[in-house]
Amino acid sequence: MEHDLKALINKFDLAIKQEDFDTLMNYYTDDAILVVKPGMIARGKEEIKNAFIAIAKYFNNSIVPTQGEMLILEAGDTALVISQTLLHADKEELEYAMDRRATYVFKKNLHGEWLCAIDNSYGTELINH
Numbered sequence: 001m002e003h004d005l006k007a008l009i010n011k012f013d014l015a016i017k018q019e020d021f022d023t024l025m026n027y028y029t030d031d032a033i034l035v036v037k038p039g040m041i042a043r044g045k046e047e048i049k050n051a052f053i054a055i056a057k058y059f060n061n062s063i064v065p066t067q068g069e070m071l072i073l074e075a076g077d078t079a080l081v082i083s084q085t086l087l088h089a090d091k092e093e094l095e096y097a098m099d100r101r102a103t104y105v106f107k108k109n110l111h112g113e114w115l116c117a118i119d120n121s122y123g124t125e126l127i128n129h
Helices: 004-017 021-025 044-058 123-128
Strands: 028-037 040-043 064-075 078-088 099-108 114-120
Touching (some): 004 078, 004 099, 021 044, 028 044
Parallel strands (some): 028 114
Antiparallel strands (some): 064 078
């Protein structure tokens, strides 16, 4: 049986591909953070939404994220997701790798729904910057 978080992450990827950033924000906690790139963090839904708009523009509105291998470590209402995240885009010169080992932290809300609290598509690669 597929873990709920795998299905949710697929919804994230679809919303990013479709540039449906309002729907995407429904999947984040109010105080979530997004690692935009090493050294740059968006905090809260408004900054995260603006970051995704800028990211879409950077990738010429062609970004398609997908997930490869995924490991989910769950403890109560918190889960760490370690995932092979693959990004595809119609852009030739890219500063950062498109095949990443992402780390995500999810928390369950009062309704039992998973929400992303930390979105880090760079994973441990952040240490190298």
